[in-house]
Amino acid sequence: MSTVGRHEVAFRGVTKRYGERMAVLADVDFSVSKGEFVSVIGPSGCGKSTLLKLVSGLTPPSAGTVAVDGSEPAAARGIVSYIFQDPTLLPWRTVQQNVALGLELEGISRSDREQRVQSMLTLVGLSDVVQAFPRQLSGGMKMRVSIARALVSRPRILLMDEPFAALDEMTRDRLNEELLRLREEGQWTVIFVTHAVTEAVFLSSRILILAPHPGRIAHDIQVDLPYPRNAATRGSAALEERIAAVSKALRGVQSL
Ligand code: ADP
Numbered sequence: 001m002s003t004v005g006r007h008e009v010a011f012r013g014v015t016k017r018y019g020e021r022m023a024v025l026a027d028v029d030f031s032v033s034k035g036e037f038v039s040v041i042g043p044s045g046c047g048k049s050t051l052l053k054l055v056s057g058l059t060p061p062s063a064g065t066v067a068v069d070g071s072e073p074a075a076a077r078g079i080v081s082y083i084f085q086d087p088t089l090l091p092w093r094t095v096q097q098n099v100a101l102g103l104e105l106e107g108i109s110r111s112d113r114e115q116r117v118q119s120m121l122t123l124v125g126l127s128d129v130v131q132a133f134p135r136q137l138s139g140g141m142k143m144r145v146s147i148a149r150a151l152v153s154r155p156r157i158l159l160m161d162e163p164f165a166a167l168d169e170m171t172r173d174r175l176n177e178e179l180l181r182l183r184e185e186g187q188w189t190v191i192f193v194t195h196a197v198t199e200a201v202f203l204s205s206r207i208l209i210l211a212p213h214p215g216r217i218a219h220d221i222q223v224d225l226p227y228p229r230n231a232a233t234r235g236s237a238a239l240e241e242r243i244a245a246v247s248k249a250l251r252g253v254q255s256l
Pocket residue numbers: 018024042043044045046047048049050051
């Protein structure tokens with residue numbers, strides 16, 4: 001029996017090059033099981049965003065195969081949501097209309113749409129600003145709209161590309177905690193790209209450290225801390241210990 005379908009995401013011998021240039025990713029092999037929260041961390045330019053684009057089917061591999069739920073990425077688009085670093089909200093639409101857009105395209109009825117959008121906006125703490133326009137929101141609020149927009153379509157797999165990089169540390173910490181709280185309800189599988197070791201360790205069940213030139217997986221680290229994790233988890237000796245271990249591994253690949 002094939003085991004491919006048991007993985008949410010599987011890379012087999014994946015190489016990616018853009019044009020004639022040196023490979024961005026070379027011979028990458030890994031798989032992600034349902035419910036894992038995998039962070040991808042590594043030096044700038046080592047292929048982290050490219051890895052997410054391959055999962056979403058936005059770009060094809062040059063060699064090897066990428067499977068999502070046992071199929072080609074393009075066939076699995078309905079179960080994947082992608083959160084970009086820049087929230088890219090439509091400025092002429094209200095918060096509510098931005099979040100509803102995907103459901104409109106899916107042809108979901110107006111009453112179902114309104115109910116789902118409303119409950120998602122309540123969940124991310126934006127029920128007071130449903131009629132506001134993006135320009136009236138702070139960076140943290142825009143990011144929450146973007147998260148609500150991704151989650152309202154009930155994805156099984158969530159791809160997040162440095163979603164909190166532009167935010168101050170306090171807002172980032174709060175959104176990290178909120179993200180884990182939301183995930184308790186949804187239990188989606190997550191692949192999360194970040195530069196920040198503390199964030200990666202706090203959120204993840206597993207961390208892939210990429211080495212550059214060409215991008216490849218240098219370390220595959222399990223973060224064996226129980227969920228739920230919350231503000232109290234921060235500052236715990238167990239968390240600090242794992243942050244130190246991941247920082248050390250990352251320094252090793254940065255010097256390559
Ligand atoms: P990261 O997200 O880790 O910073 P990226 O995946 O964005 O890295 O990029 C990896 C490398 O691939 C970089 O050298 C980048 O310039 C190059 N690259 C990314 N996208 C393209 C593209 N569409 N065309 C050509 N080169 C690209």
